[in-house]
Amino acid sequence: MEAPLLERSSGEVQLIGDDGDYLAPKGLGAWWRVFCVETAKLWRIGGPIGLQILCQYSVTSVSIAFAGHLGDVELSAFTIALSVVCTFSFGFMLGMGSALETLCGQAYGAGQVHMLGVYMQRSMIILFVTCIFVSPLYIFATPILKLVGQQDEIAYPAGVYTLMILPQLCSLAIVFPTQKFLQAQSKVSMLAWTGAIALISHCFMCWLFIYVFGWGATGLAVSIDITGWGTALAQLVYVVVWCKDGWKGLSWSAFQEIWSFLRLSLESAVMLCLEVWYIMSIIILTGHLDNAVTSVGSLSICMSIDAWQTMVFIGVNAAISVRVSNELGKGRPRAAKYSVYVTLFQSLLIGILCVVVILATRNKFSIIFTDSKPMQKAVAHLSPLLGITMLLNSIQPVISGVAIGGGWQGLVAYINLACYYIFGLPLGIILGYVAHLGVEGLWGGMIAGIALQTLLLLFVLYKTNWNKEVDQTTERMRKWGGQDINGSEKSFHGDKGGH
Structure with a gap:
């Protein structure tokens, strides 16, 4: 069972209303208490x-x-x-x-x-x-x-x-x-x-x-x-x-309602695959550069480091998806909104920490993967791009998790398609091949696509009407079989009452 968001105690301002949703926090003390509660919820799921x-x-x-x-x-x-x-x-x-x-x-x-x-x-x-x-x-x-x-x-x-x-x-x-x-x-x-x-x-x-x-x-x-x-x-x-x-x-x-479910599934698949294929495409394109062995090797080392951070943020992605979907289902728009804000702030701090560590160890961390001095030098040269990528990847999974929790997969799929394949990938090809910037140009152009996607998703998040999201959640539950007119659902073993 989920723990209460926050109980009223003597001498403290109440943060939770009668409907179980947050009241608007006033003062740093109130915000700090919301931050602590949401942090505990996030990592209890995401960890x-x-x-x-x-x-x-x-x-x-x-x-x-x-x-x-x-x-x-x-x-x-x-x-x-x-x-x-x-x-x-x-x-x-x-x-x-x-x-x-x-x-x-x-x-x-x-x-x-x-x-x-x-x-x-x-x-x-x-x-x-x-x-x-x-x-x-x-x-x-x-x-x-x-x-x-x-x-x-x-x-x-x-x-x-x-x-x-x-x-x-x-x-x-x-x-x-x-x-x-x-x-x-x-x-x-x-x-x-x-x-x-x-x-x-x-x-x-x-x-x-x-x-x-x-x-x-x-x-x-x-x-x-x-x-x-x-x-x-x-x-x-x-x-x-x-x-x-x-x-x-x-x-x-x-x-x-399996066709409606299938459509949402396909939107989710397209949203995720556009991201996965985008990252894979840079490795394929790098293989066609003049100095392919060093370029692919150094890029693969950087991508391996980035992959470990990605594993952590997949947990954060799932956790914020659960938090947003649960709170929308309960009809708590402020709780959903504040959980997003707290998670974004923490993720940004983790991303900044990753950038500091990468830049501080830029000449050392590649030793884990290779003894080649030219390869280590190439990895050190790419480390600023790795740091920027890790910073962006600390924000983007959070917003993707919010999209999954709110059912916005179709919108995010269109944004991914435009930012990645219409803007980022062509820019990377131009910088890498036409401007002869090599792997730095390829990666830099694709980072620009990720940055544009992140900015657009942040704008969508800023413009989100959370009360409207609650209404859409209620409609989705009604339409997709949450409960029929008689309050029951049919099973293979006969009819049995719903909860």
């Missing part, structure tokens, strides 16, 4: 989610590390399989599942907890169908890689490994919906434990299958599949057995 995402990211890193000890071909093939093919499908599946954050969070806030299970089943149906449409990318990975110019000695084993980890893709159709189901209710400690246990188990299985059973790269693929389905089944069992308020059994209602 465990960030840990889980970090563990999921580490499963890929561990797999690539084990592949590197098998040989150069295995390393290259597995890197392509996991970092290109799986990253593409992972981002698309995550985006499709993000629609559930909007609906589950708002339904939980509105007290319609029984609908969370229905929405979760609806999302599973859509994601399993999505797996069918994405699976040709896995099945025909070898000819696709050859088509884009990959050498046969890499394309063939990469295609084999990609096909072998197809079961892991299907596990995401359970992992993401159950994850969003639990996040909406702030039941996130289980997710953190599951992620940590999965990572430890994956490390053990990789060692067992490779060095004891002698399965080689096949053992890596089997371990990835087992880890994916182990996580999926653990979360599903927890939902079915220990979440009786939200899970009421299989329901025919999961098939209702």
